Amino acid sequence: MKVQLIGTWLAVLVVFAGCSSRESGGAAVANCPEVVEGLMKGYGKTMTSALPFDLAAKYEGKLTEAMTASCREDRWPAEVGTCVLAAKMEGELMACGDRLKTRHYQQRMQARFTPILEQAAADTLQFNKDLAAKRAAAEAAEESD
Numbered sequence: 044m045k046v047q048l049i050g051t052w053l054a055v056l057v058v059f060a061g062c063s064s065r066e067s068g069g070a071a072v073a074n075c076p077e078v079v080e081g082l083m084k085g086y087g088k089t090m091t092s093a094l095p096f097d098l099a100a101k102y103e104g105k106l107t108e109a110m111t112a113s114c115r116e117d118r119w120p121a122e123v124g125t126c127v128l129a130a131k132m133e134g135e136l137m138a139c140g141d142r143l144k145t146r147h148y149q150q151r152m153q154a155r156f157t158p159i160l161e162q163a164a165a166d167t168l169q170f171n172k173d174l175a176a177k178r179a180a181a182e183a184a185e186e187s188d
Contacts, residue, residue, distance in 0.1 A: 072124035075114035081127045083107050085136045094163060095170045102163050109155045117151050 072078050083103065090106055091099040113119070126139035 070121040071118035072114050072121055074124060075111050075119070078119070078124040078127050079107055079110045079114055081130065082110060082136070085130070085133055094167055095174075098163065098166055098170060101166075102159065105159050105163075106156075109159060113152060113155055117148065 083106070087103050087106070088099075091103050094102055114124075123139055127136060130136045130139060
């Protein structure tokens, strides 16, 4: 389960691991919440697809918060925001990220998302244990009838 979560999240993060505007000397995204909303519309369900339904909304919110913080604090280049807001299809969103990959930025995003990923894996494990216990209790109650 954790490997599946890691693979899904890192695949999406790599798409948007670009250079910071500090590196390029250009302007930063001015409207981070709107840009992140566009990303989450395109990738939010993909990023949470390995989670139980009951946890997906919680972690979609955590991912949105982390990406918004990254956009602001790491100063995503304005061109990323323009590209994301203009994108109409998943392929166009991917093209936005494809133009901006650097190791520096990937490391920043991975550092932000690793704690979220680890907690999601732990929550999913606990969810599955709780679900198994409920099923066992229901089966035991059925047998006693």
